[in-house]
Amino acid sequence: MLLEALRLRKAFGGLCAVDEVDFAVEAGSITGIIGPNGAGKTTFFNLISRALPVTSGRIMFDGEDVTNLQPHHIARRGVARTFQATTLFGDATALENVLVGYRQRTSSGVWDALVRSARLAREEHEAHAVAHETLAFVGLTDSAERLARDLTQEQQKRLAMALAIVARPRLLLLDEPSAGINADQTRGLIALVEKIAATGITVLLIEHQMQMVMHLCRRIMVLDYGKKIADGTPEEIRNDPAVLEAYLGHK
Numbered sequence: 676m677l678l679e680a681l682r683l684r685k686a687f688g689g690l691c692a693v694d695e696v697d698f699a700v701e702a703g704s705i706t707g708i709i710g711p712n713g714a715g716k717t718t719f720f721n722l723i724s725r726a727l728p729v730t731s732g733r734i735m736f737d738g739e740d741v742t743n744l745q746p747h748h749i750a751r752r753g754v755a756r757t758f759q760a761t762t763l764f765g766d767a768t769a770l771e772n773v774l775v776g777y778r779q780r781t782s783s784g785v786w787d788a789l790v791r792s793a794r795l796a797r798e799e800h801e802a803h804a805v806a807h808e809t810l811a812f813v814g815l816t817d818s819a820e821r822l823a824r825d826l827t828q829e830q831q832k833r834l835a836m837a838l839a840i841v842a843r844p845r846l847l848l849l850d851e852p853s854a855g856i857n858a859d860q861t862r863g864l865i866a867l868v869e870k871i872a873a874t875g876i877t878v879l880l881i882e883h884q885m886q887m888v889m890h891l892c893r894r895i896m897v898l899d900y901g902k903k904i905a906d907g908t909p910e911e912i913r914n915d916p917a918v919l920e921a922y923l924g925h926k
């Protein structure tokens with residue numbers, strides 16, 4: 676298993692946003708997390724990406740206990756994410772955005788930065804090449820020099836994914852990639868997620884859009900009020916009375 680959550684728990688005061696969740700993600704898979712609003716999905720991601728300290732429980736990544744690592748350390752080990760609300764640099768070009776994503780994960784260190792060594796120049800060259808390659812991969816070659824804020828919603832989603840994959844993570848956490856885009860564009864994003872997974876990146880996907888989860892994921896976990904209420908194949912999830920009740924109960 677690439678990722679394991681063991682009795683993972685996060686409390687905000689009296690509210691238990693993630694409640695003793697046991698869950699494992701197989702390397703090479705596309706796995707889904709669904710659940711009503713406020714179920715704890717994003718909080719689960721915040722724990723895995725180490726943006727929030729856990730209240731109790733453990734997180735294992737590639738067999739190692741990473742429960743108390745700093746966010747940049749877990750990023751270095753190969754965990755990348757996108758956010759529910761896109762967090763791009765609006766006044767920078769698409770290319771510059773991807774370069775920021777790349778540098779954050781591959782900076783050559785203080786010494787290189789000070790002496791502007793040959794290695795730094797070489798890395799700059801390489802960074803540009805990788806950034807262009809990544810923009811091509813997500814279908815944004817023609818938009819490389821456009822400002823991020825001038826891109827369409829759907830292009831911004833693609834750009835956010837480019838930023839997340841530019842440093843070749845092992846695990847990619849996607850928080851509702853289809854939010855705010857139409858059905859046609861969603862099909863494009865589904866294809867992109869499949870393409871990312873085909874390169875060997877393991878994908879963990881939070882998504883409200885059932886069509887997307889059911890199509891992409893071999894396994895799905897369902898959260899409700901912080902608790903895991905189901906865990907199985909799309910077929911099993913679709914026919915699970917507890918899942919149906921959780922969704923109907925919230926409407």
Ligand SMILES: Nc1ncnc2c1ncn2[C@@H]1O[C@H](COP(=O)(O)OP(=O)(O)OP(=O)(O)O)[C@@H](O)[C@H]1O
Nearest residue numbers: 687690692710711712713714715716717718719759
């Ligand atoms: N930093 C925080 N401080 C206090 N409460 C929080 C914090 N983050 C989340 N919560 C609460 O924890 C619960 C789970 O929130 P979370 O954002 O994880 O849900 P979600 O499943 O991602 O929902 P959505 O589908 O709306 O994105 C909610 O009740 C939320 O209000």
Ligand SMILES: [Mg+2]
Nearest residue numbers: 716717718759
């Ligand atoms: Mg959320």
